[in-house]
Amino acid sequence: MSNNSNSEYCFTLPDQFKTLAREELRESDEIRSQSLAQMRDWIAKNPAIKHCRSDPLFLLRFLRARKYNHVAACENLERYLVIRQHYADWFRKLDAAETWVDEMIDDWPILPLGYDKAGRLLIMVKMGNLDFNKFGNVELIRLMMMILESYYEEEQVQITGSVFIFESMGFTMSHLAQWPLSDIKNFINCVNHTFPLRIKEVHTVNLPQFAIVVAQLTVSFASAKLKKRIHCYQTIDDLIGHVELSKLPKEYGGEIPIREFKQNLRSLLTKHRDAVLGLDQMEVDMVKSSILKKDTICRDLENDFGVVGSFRKLTVD
Structure with missing residues (x-):
């Protein structure tokens, strides 16, 4: 691997984040050093x-x-490696230099808005912007993974977590038809149990009537903790007061135009392109993986969904 496993750690963020890490995550210099050593020892001895x-x-x-909890962290890491390898279409060869990435950023179905006053990463998802004549749900997930993997190369989001805003204006039955039911469940499972993502809040705005049942189904797959952090609003005006107005795009009443957010995203993905592609060098032996045998999230990855079919069966106007 290209990353130096023996590199010494140095906390470089402002003191406010060190305090937050201590209070929310129980992090200290001693615990951090001990836990890193324990994880490296576990990796070296893990036959998978x-x-x-x-x-x-x-x-x-x-x-x-x-x-x-280093035991839980080790299990999370092995599950992450298994899922990355199993869902290669979602997680591997995430190359920001490919043409489709720039085209999708132009449409901006996903757009990071930077950090709020609490230091949390804000990400706006506008699936109604997805041009399904050019892209499908696989490309949408790949862009999301590319963004998240890039931000995880920057330490702040590991400590502060993230806030997601789902703005549904323009979302149609045709968009919904792109999602097989199994993909919805498997992706939520990845968010819940696999990707080391600390979701602090989820805000949903302008959800159309036809999508409410689907939203309820999606939420049913979420963990109890995540369910408590999901909030729904009828309009953007209702959302104001729950997120910082200044952090929203100018087109939504904020201060920064969408074109600048797009450029910031392109710069971020370019900056971390080599690191994200380098993740493909990681490899796990699926036969020897103990997590694959005992973990219900990993076991029967594609066949554990009780409802058969997809939303493609729905009539689309």
Whole structure:
């Protein structure tokens, strides 16, 4: 692996984030150093793991997501490696230099808005912007993974977490028809149990009537903790007061025009392109993986969904 596993860790963020890490994640210099050593030892002795990054920045993703329960962090890491390998269409060869990425950013079905006053990453998702004549749900998930993997190369989001805003204006039955039911469940499982993502809040706006049942189905797959963090609003005006207005695009009453957010995203993906592509060097032996045998999230990855079919069966205007 290209990352230096023996590199010494140095906390470089402002003191407010060190305090937050201590209060929310139980992080200290001693615990961090001990936990990193424990994870590296576990990786070295795990017969299923052929190649894996072991540099501090990568391992801290999992330790912070599991609040320094190193056993849970190790299980999370192995599950992450298994899922990345199994769902290669979603997680591998995430090359920001490919033409489709720039085209999708222009349409902006997903747009990071930077950090709020609490230091949390804001991401706006506007699936109604997805041009399904050019792209499908696979490309949408790939762009999301590319964005998240890039931000996880920057330490702040590991500590502060993220806030998602789903704005549904323009979302139609045709968009809904792109999603097989199994993909919805499997993707939510990845968010809940696999990707080291600390979701602090989810705000949904302008959800059309026809999508309410689907939203309820999607929420049913979420963890109990995540369910409590989901909030729904009828309009953008209703959302104001729950997120910082200044952080929204200018077109939504904020201060920064959408074109600048797009440029910032392009710069971020370019900056971390090599690191994200380098994740493909990691490899796990699926036959030897203990997590694959005992973990219900990983077991029968494609066949554990009780409802058969997809929304393609719906009549689309």
